[in-house]
Amino acid sequence: MSQTRIVQVRAGILKKNDELAHALRARFEAAGVFVVNLVSSPGTGKTQFLERTLGDLVAAGVRTAALVGDLETDHDAQRLARAEPQPGRSTRTDAAISRPR
Secondary structure (H helix, E strand, C coil): CHHHHHHHHHHHHHHHHHHHHHHHHHHHHHCCCCCCCCCCCCCCCHHHHHHHHHHHHHHCCCCCCEEECCCCCCHHHHHHHHHCCCCCCEEECCHHHHCCC
16 A cells, blocks of 8 residues: 555656646747756766757857756756856756746
């Protein structure tokens, strides 16, 4: 019986996250903001890929921002901040913090 309760709790948490994500996607779309979400195992090169991509976009004159969701450290946020030299543009976040108000 306790296994069923765990599944129900997880489903409730995921549902809330899905609702927040849907609201954020709608908000970004309405503002004309192109958003990419990268999710993968640690050590697969996400930050390195973003460093290169952000650097190229900034060099081309594109305004960029990065939201970093690392719960353990701010190392990735620091690396991305160096890749996109626009003060205050890289930050750590999660869906609950960035939800539309």
